Amino acid sequence: MSDNTYFVGVDVGTGSARAALVDLKGKVLQQHVKAIQTWNSERDHYEQSSEDIWNAVCHCVKIVTKDINKEYVKAISFDATCSLVVLDKKGEPLTVSRTNENERNIILWMDHRAQAEAALINATKHELLQYVGGQVSLEMEIPKLLWLKGNIKSTWNKIWRAFDLPDFLTWRSTGVDTRSLCSVVCKWNYDAMNMRWSVDFLKQIGLDDLCVNNFEIIGQRICEPGAAVGAGLTEQAAKDLSLLPGTIVGTSLIDAHAGALGMFGCRAALEASDKLLETSLDDLQGKMALICGTSTCHMSLTRDPCLAHGVWGPYRGAILPDYFLSEGGQSAAGILLDFVVKSHTQYTNIQAKLGKNEHIYTYLNNLLEKMCSERKCGDICYLTKDLHVWPDFHGNRSPIADPNLRGMISGLNMNADEESLALLYLAFVQALAYGTRHIIDNLVEKYKRVPYSSMLFCGGLAKNNVYVQAHADICQLPAVIPNEQEMVLVGAAMLGACAAKAYETLEITSKEMGGTGVLLKPKASTKDYHNRKYRVFLQMLEDQRKYKEIMEK
Template sequence: MIMSVAANTYFVGVDVGTGSARAALVDVKGTVLKQCVKAIKTWNPESDHYEQSSEDIWRSVCHCVKEVTSDTNKAYIKAISFDATCSLVVLGTNGKPLTVSNTFNSEQNIILWMDHRAQAEAALINATKHDLLKYVGGQVSLEMEIPKLLWLKKNLQHTWAKIWRAFDLPDYLTWRSTGVDTRSLCSVVCKWNYDAMNMCWSAEFLKKIGLEDLCNNNFEIIGERVYEPGAAVGDGLTNEAAEELSLLPGTIVGTSLIDAHAGALGMFGCLAALESTDKQLAASLENLQGKLALICGTSTCHMSLTREPCMAQGVWGPYKGAILPNYFLNEGGQSAAGILLDFVVKGHSQYAAIQAKLGKNEHIYTYLNNLLEKMAKERKYEDICYLTKDLHVWPDFHGNRSPIADPNLRGMISGLNMNADEESLALLYLAFVQALAHGTRHIIDNLVKKYKRVPYNSMLFCGGLAKNSVYVQAHADICQLPAVIPDEQEMVLVGSAMLGACAANTFGSLEATSKAMGGTGVLLKPKSSTKDFHNRKYRVFQQMLEDQRKYKGIMEDTK
């Protein structure tokens, strides 16, 4: 039952991604009324090191919030909440930035999520085979925070000795706005090896891996108080933060989520707009346990919920209560998705020539999608998928996050020739899109067939790649699951706003909030006619993995 809510009730959702900060003004129906984006700075001082600045990010957040609320009576804005990448923020005394960089620049006090410097530290942690690792697919990822903290201790002692607080970026934003030192259950259970089953930090685990320092003073460096997503924090915005954000002091602040998890929250309540004759399908699509949410941006995260825990090697989780209470989250992912397609397309010899002839509002992926349709028509193919019959890709150019969890895997391409025209670019782009979709099928098969998870009934898409019809349809066809694209495209921002709505008790529980603000979406059904073709290509996809392992075996004894 949806509670009666005044029409002039608004929420602000803030999303800090890899390259920018965004804010949106969102109404009670989950519609983004106004949004603003501002770039944030990233340093890449050496290979695999990616660093950012908490001060730079906060300034960008304040700019965006001021912009989206400039024409709105601040009394109507009931709450604000944050989501962000799972990046490590390090602060010294009085909350001042502490360097995480070999450059010793104090401004560079964030280790970005995609930073891969902590490979040795992750391996050391995984070698312990600690029981907590079963909740991260059997091994911790070097993208998580505990390996990064261990790297700091081993490599930057002058920083380590001065740490006052270490935050996940979304928790930092909550602290910066309220002055209250809390952590989101989402952040700590998904990225910090927090024991959600017992709702506590494991001193035994931290001591075993050499981070006993974090146990001091009741774990104050990494957070004594852990809140569920959507819980209200303190007394809301402090006077200082309210002035910086141009909002009213005391405006309610909801406990944060990681950015991809905010997108999942936004989409879990979304329903497909169906014909009245599709009652059976409609009922199936309402089953929360059957939904796979794909948050598709620089990377792709695959989120799904179950009532009972599902232990799966190579897939993170089950994380208890990480998004919704009484549900366990499993999280798969691809470390490089949108960034991989950009890498392939921008590196082709035809990229500059195509860009030069595009209209002001025309995107190169739209151009390539249209070119693929033309090519298929000329070759009398009933579907563009057949164009890549002899071109195959293994897409892990930045390692595999799921379901193999091997950061050392690399990309492979089979079927290259010496063509360098526009059509060769279109084919290569399509092969990479299909490879990413095969990667999603690989995750699904791992969970459902090997680990007996509840079968999926649908996929939901948000993020930049969700706007690419070829990408979404390829997933529907390759995974043989209907795909839902929300009518509201900015579901990460909506999910962030939902946290504030929940904190303000607008609709009651967070699950009720998701349903009330999730809206509807367009349904793309899988094509049965291409099923055999995709099954064959999926067999090639799997064989490429085995081939890569053989190559490594042949070469492993060489210097």
């Protein structure tokens, strides 16, 4: 392909849609973002609109491609949150809200309304549950569908298609009814080991309706990520996007998985003294990709399946063929830090004195360095010696898989100045890193997974060096931050590049477009300190369980 070859990657996150124009080497040339609407009319209910999202996607794609010849855009592909979209026989939205507004036809990934349905499914102990860490999450699609069946019959009786959001975008673009293997195996309890829907599972949980006509509601044709879909963009979709009809469309990924794909091929820019690291950093099985946004997803690949409680997977082929994906996660990460910072009495005061492009986390990071210097600590990590946090304010996804766990803080006082906010913020950053170590230890020590040799970071929190360095120090693993910060968008573009045959395979596409990154090494000097704080971290979990036991008696 020529230098005038471009791909469009589209990413739909929790709060916005984004598009990027990406070249053959994975460089983002143009990008644009547009907010999307979320309704939260009931506790734990979060809803969106597929029409609102499609319009936002079209707006962004038009902006990033407006200055180039559309013939140079060889492919487009999508990633999105793992949210449930329901449509009627005309392909129009069906309400998922008790307000009966058809526009609200998406149950967002973070919606927790299906707690009882998830418990019912988990009580079956069905063998398929071993591939979701032993129990289905209420954030997945099958519990949400079961909730719809039991609570909004008028919608349930009219469902023509139920899509994962990334698959909806592919369908809307091509008119072809396919599903990504990534979506169905990771979020729909599709049996990837035998490449089929399980009739037994669906009947046992009361969703035998979905078996009708060879599973047409939830998907008859399952495609590998990066496979070309149909004849490309339809006339109408091309008009909506201001692209050419027939532009190749690649099979989608879930948003975090697109970020992982983008990063797995990223190479650390090494100095001469780091050459011994080169081999281990290139080992695909030794990499953990952290996609750090509202939540954090922890992705890693192995050649052989690794079954572990509280970690989703192993999912065969969910990102790359011939690899099994293990997926851990923290339901609240960026949103948790925002909550802690914004609810502090000093938040408004600090915001008022920030520079035009200065972020409050930058301010707090600088304040921590100043405090460290004044107190002669040697490292900011020591500032939280007496302040400990268990961070599961929104339940635990991995490795415990308990949505009923709650947050804990030990060491609070009555200080309400800026320094108290900085310390609290740092303690929560560290707690999230201890949570990552908990996932890693669980996989390597308890389930004998191949040891990790490095971590890769993308997403909003990857721009925060205190967050990344804390992970490197606490997990004692080198951390790589890609030079191209928008790796989720790059991962989406890789899917289109693979579909357009720019490179031979998706794995090669990842390596060719993954670029290079900055290496942050773990500090050995803080290892003992973090080991002790990690012991406190684990003890807090045991204490919370004891409190619950006392109260239940």
